[in-house]
Amino acid sequence: MKLELRDISKRFGAVLANDHLNITIPSGTIHAIVGENGAGKSTAMRIAYGFYRADSGDILVDDQVRDIRAPLDAIALGIGMVHQHFMLVRPMTVTENIVLGAEPGSAVSLDLKQAAAGIRALSAEFKLAVDADAVVDDLSVGQQQRVELLKALYRRAALLILDEPTAVLTPQEVEEFFGILRRMREQGKTVVIITHKLSEVLAISDNVTVMRDGKVVGNLRTNDTSAAELARLMVGRDVLLRVEKAPAKAGATVLSVRDLSIAGRDGTRRLDKVSFDVRAGEIVGVAGVEGNGQTELVEALAGLLPHSQVAGTIAFNGRDIHQLNARRRREIGIAHVPEDRHRRGLLLEFSLAENAILGVHYRAPAAGGLGSALLNTRAIGQRAERVIREFDVRPPNPALPARALSGGNQQKLIIGREFELPPTLLLISQPTRGVDIGAIEFIHRKIVALRDNGCAVLLVSAELEEVTALSDRLLVLHDGRIAGEIDPAEATHEQIGLLMTGGHA
Amino acid sequence: MKLFRELLFPAIAVVCAFAVGAIVVLLIGDSPVETFRLLLGSAFSWPDGIGYTLFFATPLIFTGLAVAVALRGGLLNIGAEGQLYVAAFATAWVGITFASLPSLLLVPLCCLAGISAGAGWAAIPGVLKARFGSHEVINTIMLNFIAVALVGYLTQYHYRIPGDPIMETAPIGGAAHIPRLGTFVPGLPARIPLNVAFLLALFACWLVYVLLWKTKWGYEIRATGQSPSAAEYGGVSIRKEIVLTMAISGALAGMVGINEVLGYRYRYYDGFSDNYGFTGIAVALLGRNHPVGVIAAAFLFAVLQRGGVPVDAFTQHVSKDIVLILQALVILFVAAEALFRRGNRGQGALGRI
DSSP, rough: EEEEEEEEEEEEEEEEEEEEEEEEEEETTTEEEEOOOTTSHHHHHHHHHTSSSOOOOEETTTTTOOOOOSHHHHHHHHHHESSSSOOOOTSSHHHHHHTTTOOOEEEEEHHHHHHHHHHHHHHHHOOOOOOOSGGGSOOOOHHHHHHHHHHHHHHHHOOEESSSSTTTTTHHHHHHHHHHHHHHHHHOOEEEEEEEOHHHHHHHHHEEEEEETTTTEEEEEGGGHHHHHHHHHHSSOOOOOOOOOOOOOSSSEEEEEEEEEOOOTTSOOEEEEEEEEEETTTTEEEOOOSSSHHHHHHHHHHHHHHGGGEEEEEETEEEEETTTHHHHHHHHTTTOSOOIIIIIIIOOBHHHHHHHHTTTTTTTTBBOOOOTTTTTTHHHHHHHHHHHTTTTTTOTTTBBGGGSHHHHHHHHHHHHHHSSSSSSSEEETTTTOOOOHHHHHHHHHHHHHHTTTTOOOEOOEEEEEEHHHHHHHHHEEEEEEEEEOOOOTOOOHHHHHHHHTTOOO | HHHHHHHHHHHHHHHHHHHHHHHHHHHTSSSSHHHHHHHHHHHTTTTHHHHHHHHHHHHHHHHHHHHHHHHHTTTTOOOOOHHHHHHHHHHHHHHHHTTOOOOHHHHHHHHHHHHHHHHHHHHOOOOOHHOOOOHHHHHHHHHHHHHHHHHHHIIIIIIOOTOOSBBBOOOOOOGGOOOBBGGTSSSSOOSSOOOOOHHHHHHHHHHHHHHHHBBBHHHHHHHHHHHHHHHHTOOOHHHHHEEEEHHHHHHHHHHHIIIIIIIIIIITTTTOSSSSSHHHHHHHHTTTTTTHHHHHHHHHHHHHHHHHHHHHHSSSSSOOOHHHHHHHHHHHHHHHHHHHHHTTTTTSSSTTT
C-alpha cells in the first residue's frame, strides 16, 4: 500500500505541530520517520491513522484521496498502528486480545477456535512464534510487541505504523524484530517506523523522512545518507555522535561494594553478592536488560531501600555507609540521578526553583533564618538560576512548574541540581532516556567533564551505545549477578548482548 | 493570571450552584430573587448578620485548614469531626479542673490542651498509616465514632452536673473565658458570640501559609503530598511526614474547641458540632487547599448557614433545606471542575515560590 501525506498541517493551540508536510511512503518499503521529541512525527502518523484530523491537506492511499476521520476508517483501509505503550488486556489470552473489537462469530456466540487457527497461520507466515493461547501477562515485552503486530495483521493491515518499536527491546530482540519487519516487506506489506535511533534507521529502512519543528527537512534514500547527515538534519546543526573523552585518570577508590545482596519486597533475590569498586575520576558503566537488578543496585547505593532488604557492605571513601539514610548519603557527597524522573527525580507540580533544592532544601543556603526553619527564597532563586544557566534549561523561568518542561529539559534540571551538590560519587541511571539528540550530547559532555574533575561515576543505562561510549569500565548485570566485566573500548555489542542475556562472552 | 485562574473556577462553581439552586426554588414555587435576598440579606445585615456569619465561619476556617493541610500532605483527613470533639472536651476539662488558675495561665493552658488533644487524636491514624500502611480514610472515620462515644461517656458519667437534663459538663472557670468581639468593636452587641477565636482563626491561616510555603517543613509536607517517592529521594522520611501532617491537621481541627468552649458556651456541650469536620472537607476543596481560599469558602458556607433561618421563616414553600441543597451543589460543581483538570489533585498554583 502506498501512503501519501500531502500538504498536511495541524495546529495544537499555539504550536504548529505539522507544517505543510509532504511525505510519500512507497508500497512494499520500510520507511523511517525520524526527528527529535516534539518534531511532529507522531502527530503526522496519528493523522494518517485517524487519531487526529488535519487542519488542512490530504491523505492519499494508493493515489486516491481518502477521508480518514477515525482509526476505524484507517483500519478499514488497511492501515494499522502499534503504539509505544502496548494496548493489551494483560489477563486475557493472545487470541482474546487479538480479536478484541473484531470478535468472530455471531452476535451472541464467540468463535475463538477459528480465530486462534487464523492467528496461528499468521504467526507462522511471518515467523512470529507467538502462542495463541498464552496469557499476555506471561509474555515477555518482545513477545507482547509481536502480539500487537499480529493484532494489526489480523485486521488485514497492508501498512503498519510502529511508534518507537525498539525502545523496549534488548539488542537480540531488536535483531529478531528487524527480521520480522523484513519478512513483512517481502510479503508486500508497507512498514513505517517512527524512531530517534539513527543506527536503526540505517539498519532497517529503505527511505527516511527527517522532521524538525513540525516540518519535513529531508526525504532521503537510506543508502544515500549517513548518521551524521541525519543527525544534522534533525538538530539543525552538526552533532557530535561520538563521545570525546581522554583516557580516565583513575584515583583512589571512592565506592567499594562487597557481596551486596538485595531482597525484593516479595522476598525474591534482586541482587546476588555483587562486588565492585568505583574509583575517583572514572566512569563505571552497568549494562543489562532492564529488570536485572540495576534499579535495586542504584537505590541501595542511594540509601532508598530499607536496611532490612540490603545485605553486604557498601563503603564510601573507606567508611561503611550501610546505616546512613538517603539524606546523610547526599550530605557526604553522593549524588543520584534517578532512572524515573517523573516518579523520583522531580516534583512535577513544584516550580523549577523548588525542584532545584530537592534533597538540600533543609540546610543552608536553601534554608536559613529562624534556626534554618525558613526557606531562603533569594538563595533558592540564585541556585535555580545557576542550574538553569549552566545546564541550559529551557524555558529559563524558575517559576514554571517542572511539568511544563520537555523531557530533556527536565533531565537537565535534575542533573544540574545533582551536580550542584557537588558530588564525590555520582549515581546516574538512564541519563538520556527520552532526551533529544542535542541534549544527549550536552549531558554526555557534562558527565565526562565531571569525571575529569575527579568525581567517581556509576552509570546505569539500557542504551548500549551510551554505556559503551561513556564508560571506562563496563559491568554487565544479568539476573542480579555480574555476568562479566569488559573493556568497553574493545568489546563488541554482540559480546555484551550475549552477557546481558546470560550467555558467555 | 495564575491567581485569576485559581479564583475563576471556584467562582464559577458557586455561580452555577446558585443558578441551579434558583431553578430548584422556582420549581418549589417561590421567587428565587426573594429567597436569595432573604438568604444573603440576613447574612450581611449589621450587626447580627455579620456577627453571626463570622461566628459560624470560625469553626469552618479551622476544619477547612485542617483538611487543606492534610490534603497538601497527600492525606485525606475525614476525622476532623472526631478530633474537634476530643479537643473541645479536653479544653473544657482543663477549664473545669484548673478553674482557679489566673486567666493569663488558664486560657493558654486550655488552648494547649485542645490543640494537643486534636493533634494526638489525629496522630493515631497517622501512626497506623506510617507503621502498618492502613488507610487514613478508614481509620479517621472509625475514630470519629470512637471520639463521639468517648466524650459522650465522659460527659454523661463523669462531668455532668447531677440533675442537669442536658448532656453538658459543668461550666469552666470564669478565668478561662475569652472575650467576645463585642467587647472591642463598637456597635457589636456582646450577646453575639463572635469571639477572639475568630481572630485566632485568621492568625492560623497566616501561620499555615507560612508553614506550607515558607518553611522547610512545609516544603517537605507538600513534597510528600505531591510525590512520596520523589520526597523520599530528597531525603524526607515519609513516615515521619505522615504522622506530622496528621498531627498538624488535628491540631487545627482541635482549635474549634477554643471557639466553642472558651468563647461561646463556656462548657462542653455534647453534640455541639454541626458537622463542622465534614463541612471542612468542602471548605478545603472549594478553597483549593489554600488558607485564603479556606477563609473565603468558610465565609460562603457560613453565609448559607446564617441565611437558612430567615428563608425558612419568611418564604411560602422553601424550607431552610435550600441551604443544604446549595451546599451540595457547590460541592458538586467543585468536584466537576476537579474532573476537568485531572491530575492536578490538590495542587493549587497559589503561593508558589
